[in-house]
Amino acid sequence: VNPPLERLVRRIAAFGLPQRVGFDPMPTARQAMAPVAAEVLDDELWRALLGTVGRARLVGFLQAAIDAGAMPVTEQQRSEAADLHLEWCAALLGLERALLEAVDGLDAAGIDVIVLKGSAHAHLLYPNPSWRMFGDNDLLIRTEAFDDAVRILQAAGYERPVPQARPGFDARFGKGATLRRPVNEELDLHRTLLFGSFGLLIDLDELFASSVTFEVGGRTLQALGPETRLLHACYHAGLGDPIPRLASVRDIAQQLANGSHDPCRVLELARDWQSLVVIARGLTLCRSQLEVDVEGPLADAVAGYVPSRQEWRAVDSYVGDHRRFARKVLATLPYVDGLGAKLAFLRAAVAPRREFAQALGSGGTLVWLRRGCAALTRTRRH
């Protein structure tokens, strides 16, 4: 832990945001230029900073701060930051080319595609797409097209390292599949926004019905609409990891600062999808991680929100101290409709195909089962 470094990284992650988000319209130029550092950093701190912003995918914000004169640097530091940013930008262009190829292939088969996060956030949320770095592509497709989409992408050279747990699991309960091509090219194919309880509550038709468009390389692509995009940003930052990437929290704050969403519609969807608790967590993260004030109708609506025991258990299964797949399965069970579906879900989770367990490093179904039981036992002790 290095407090000066941590403070600097947070300021870089918040660069260009107004002090208050969720209430004001777009930030004024003066607010956006709030300084990140008062003076040039010494070599040791600079090296640590450069390494950290690279790992945290904050290179675009650092470059923007330097360009704006909000981060004093030596000529050597300027050059190092510029080289790192250029390297990232080159990688992003390769990913965007892969994105267009994938979308074209799916489109040719008549499959609707929505681009999630990455390129969509870069082009729709930020003043300049070179602010937002990303490391893979994420596509959302309709459940009924999922198997066809996997086949089409496999024909285009992608491999699926982890097969589905059991036949039919993906389409009924799964989030999607991670596909890979050589040279670290990763594509996450989603049928919903996240695995588990909250993923099952999402109205998937709404994601397509409210989609918007953006352009990459002269091609028009679909992205989530502002309201569902904000909810997705909250799910991703709030339930993805116990300590989320600052870049993911920034996506929430950026969307709040842009103000392109209708707060009433966001709340309506959040109530329907039982995710007010996730919005509350997302806004809390903006305050604590980026040190911005979050105000306005969304903040008012979730202020003092007290989650039910079931909601608390669901959130805890994603980001609690003892989160495990087994625990997430148990927390998800109440959200699976019907006894038959609950049994099918449990069966796939408890006794998946050998290939699935092996791909996740469990050796086989028995080892998988033993590990699951051990995880639950540890959970109960706590």
Place this chain on the structure above:
Amino acid sequence: MSRWGREPRVLWRRSGPRVVLLAPGAADLVVLDGVGSLIWQLLGQPIEYEELRDDLASHFASDARRLEDELSAFLRDLEARGALVLEAAEGP
């Protein structure tokens, strides 16, 4: 008259003073420094050669004729790399 413009399918990002491009079908990236990235910016909308040359000359307070050779070579090079197109302007 014809106008120079960016090939719409080019993927690109601004990176500090530079611009990095990936033209459709190209194996290699193109990195434009200082003047090159300024020209890329001026090509945001299709523009006639003479207008581009004069804009550039006024930016550098230079004689437009002195820029001709280098500017022409630059545009032709990016065209060959698939990053620019020379399109015929619509008639009156």
